[in-house]
Amino acid sequence: MDIHKIREDFPILAREVYGKPLVYLDNGATTQKPRIVIDSIVDEYYSVNANVHRGVHYLSQKATELHEGSRETMRRFINAKSTNEIIFTRGTTESLNLVVSSFGEAFMNEGDEVIISVMEHHSNIVPWQLLEARKGIKIKVVPMNDKGELLLEEYEKLFTERTKIVSIMQVSNVLGTVNPIKEMIATAHKHGVPFMVDAAQSIPHMKVDVQDLDADFLVFSGHKVYAPTGVGVLYGKEEWLDKLPPYQGGGEMIKHVSFEKTTFNELPFKFEAGTPDYIGTTGFATALDYVMGLGIENIAAHEHMLTEYATKRLKEIPGIRIFGEAAHKSSVVSFLLGDIHHFDLGTLLDRLGIATRTGHHCAQPLMQRLGIEGTIRASFAVYNTKEEVDALVDGIIRVSKMF
Ligand code: PMP
DSSP states (O other): OOHHHHHHGGGGGGGGEEEOEEOOOOTTOOOOOOOHHHHHHHHHHHHHHHOSSSOOHHHHHHHHHHHHHHHHHHHHHTSOOOOGGGESSSSSHHHHHHHHHHHHHHHHTTEEEEEETTTOOOGGGGGHHHHHHHHHHHEEEEOOOOSOOBBBHHHTTTOTTTEEEEEEESSSSTTTOOHHHHHHHHHHTTTTTOEEEEEETTTTTTTOOHHHHHHHHHEESSSSGGGGOOEEEEEHHHHHHHSOOOOOOOOEEEEEEOSOEEOOOOOGGOOOOOOOOOHHHHHHHHHHHHHHHHHHHHHHHHHHHHHHHHHHHHHTTTTEEEOOOOOOBOEEEEEEETOOHHHHHHHHHHHHHOOOOEHHHHHHHHHHHOOOOOOOEEOOOOOOHHHHHHHHHHHHHHHHHOO
């Protein structure tokens, strides 16, 4: 891959910040967008815009074709069996809330248990806690070792006859750990328990095949994979989605409404109340086509090289502490330098044009496990370069001399 050519696809990368070239290393939070994605949004507003479904007129039918075509792109991207298994949402958080709410409503009662892990994002903790408060369910947590690897023997010990579901991330947004999710799903299935995968941080960086994983539910956001904000996916096996009650009520998700009795629409529409972000879904599909065009394996190889290089270079800096040294890691490096507060280091790096993320990264229980308040995180995308890693390292050395 010619990274410098790829960089030209992303107009924002050419800008400066405080008079310095932008070094954007906050891709775990959101990625930048290629021109074709931005253009797809503008073009659709310019020439196609009309509300989807139910429209007899030309534009509505064209917009519907684009929207449903995007669903097919999602299906292909994750190798789902059918587009009935692709539910459009606002993002990972909404997808998680949908499953927790509908699954919890139908299949969980007081004393029933969900298994999550110590490294989960708040989006995969708090919805379960809301269900805990509402229905008295119990949350069990898979621990990890000091390298940031989940303890699989402890995981298996957590299953009881009250375990109703497992919900765990494929890649940690803080540690970069790639969890052995396929093996963990097989363990859950051995106990007759379904498994939900938070794929927010894996979808942009590796091939995710829902049939190969045998995932029951899998959720992700568009904006972390070069797509616009505000669109995401809930994948669910059709047999599960059929059994779940609707999440929100409104237009689109009904078959027939009367004051006496309302019947619900078929999949996938049963879970898509209201006007969908049909322009966002076009942008989303355009982004996934872009990724498929580059080849997710090529992206993974480039990002792996950057992560290894960044880890090696950062370790040369005296006083650096890296969090997350799992054998299998994705494109995230979290660290602290001496006793410099992560916020101060991040702010000073920003003045050099280097965008990193500082703080707890929406994973406060993980911070508690690590005995820290937060980290600085550099996270890579396909357009990052070794020169940018060098700029980060030089920036840290420069800042450290100020303390
Ligand atoms: N899970 C993980 C692992 C994440 O990294 C994020 C985003 N930081 C989320 C869930 C939430 O994603 P979103 O904000 O797009 O809903």
